[in-house]
Amino acid sequence: MIPLRTSERAVRHTARRPLPLLFAGLFPALAFAVALDAQAPAPAPSAGPAASAPAAPALRSVTGRVVRDGRGVPGASVELHRVASDTSGRVGATASGADGVFTFRLPPADPNAKFSVFFATAMVDGVRYFGPALHPSDPGAKYEIAAFDTTSAAAAVDSLTVGRRDVILIPGTRGAWDVAEVVHVENPLRRTVVGPGGKPxxxxxxxxxxxxxxxxxxxxxSGPGGDDLMLVGDRVVAAVPITPGGRDMLFRYRLPAGSDPLSLPLTHRTDTLTLYVRQPAPGVSVAGLAKADTFSAEGDTYLRYTGTALRPDARVTVQWRAPGMGIDPRLLAGVLAGLLLLAGAWFALRRRPATA
Incomplete structure (x- = not known):
């Protein structure tokens, strides 16, 4: 379970920050949390009552190995990261040894953190790979970061799909819209897909x-650079390789007044597309998705529309009969912070081993 009251306090604090700083702080933390969840193994079921189990020793160090096809990868650049309730970042760096082995001493625990999760990354052939999440109660031995061979074959590129796409629409001033998106990209192969000649x-x-x-x-x-995603015309493109498993793209933009009807074209098979429209939004109608229900976050209400198994040529359009109401930028910051912070906390904590 997520400590919702703690998350709400964090949202209120974050909502007071200027909007550009808000997103600069939210995106790295959420991206790291999503990466941890995507690659962390599910916890094993408890063998008995938790009350009878001895207390787990504090995690003091991490010893692991970078592997590819079961063999160690020497000389890989390895970094240790920590994600806490209010901070995130790198806390150590080293290189893997002759058999791909590396060791980190962990920094002292932060007594003020509501939760703390560690993970390591390895850079192999220019691609950054993530290891699973490590909670303070987990053993720090036999940690493994899996690397993969690369491919730029057309069939591999075509195999990439959108597992989920969440689009959040906020009515702005004089008919404009503020939009935030989370796009979950899935690579079903056992190879990292790279663009030919370095192309996206x-x-x-x-x-x-x-x-x-x-x-x-x-x-x-992705790596530490600031150009992992780029807007090229009307396309948001990934400028980094797509590793096996699931990856998330997070971005926001503004649609000026006069964009009616709003068209959301699809270029890949999309398993689930969910559109959230913040209320009040007078006269809004959505074509191409089914109206499911309402959704509430931080005291605001959204109409939620959902579509599944959408083809690449499917079209979703939004029309409205009246211009959007004016909105305080601090309110917009609070709404988007609430959605992203709650999602980030859920991703980071849902693998935590069960306790009594």
Missing amino acids: VFGVRIPAGATDFQTERPLAG
Whole structure:
């Protein structure tokens, strides 16, 4: 279970920050949390009552190995990261040894952190790979980071799909819209997909005329650069390789007044597309998705529309009969912070071993 009251306090604090700083802080933490969840193994069921189990010793060090096809990868650049309730970042760096082995001493625990999770990354052939999450009660031995061979074959590129796409629409001033998106990209192969000649290998289209595009290291599993995602025309493209498993792209943009109807074209098979429209939004109608229910976050209400098994040529359009109401930028910051912080906390904590 997520400590919702703790998350709400964090949201209120974050909502007071300027909007650009808000997203600069949220995106890296959420991207790291998503990466941990995507690659962490599910906890084993408890063998008996938790009350009878001895207390787990504090995690003091991590010893692991970078492997590819079962063999150690020597000389890989390895970094240790920590994600806590209010901070995240790198806390150590080393290189893997002759058999791919590496060791980190962990920094002292932060007594003020509501939760703390560690994970390691390895850079192999220019691609950053993530290891599973480590909670303070987990053993720090036999940690493993799996690396993969790469491919740029057309069939491999075509195999990339969108497992889930969440689009959040906030009515702005004089008919404009503020939009935030989370796109979950899935690579079903056992190889990392790279673009031929360094070209972008994956992208999604957004409505034409978008402005104020923002992102900050949003692609979980990417490197430390600030250009992991780029807006090229009406496409948001990933400028980094797509590693096996699931990866998330997070970005936001603004649609100026006069964008009616708003068209959301799809370029890949999409398993689930969910559209959230913040209320009040007078006269809004959505075509191409089914109206499911309402959704509430931080005291605001959204109409939620959902579609599944959408083909690449499917089209989703949004129309409205009246201009959007004015919105305080601090309220927008609070709404988006609430959605992203709650999602990030859930991703980071849901693998925590059960306790009594």
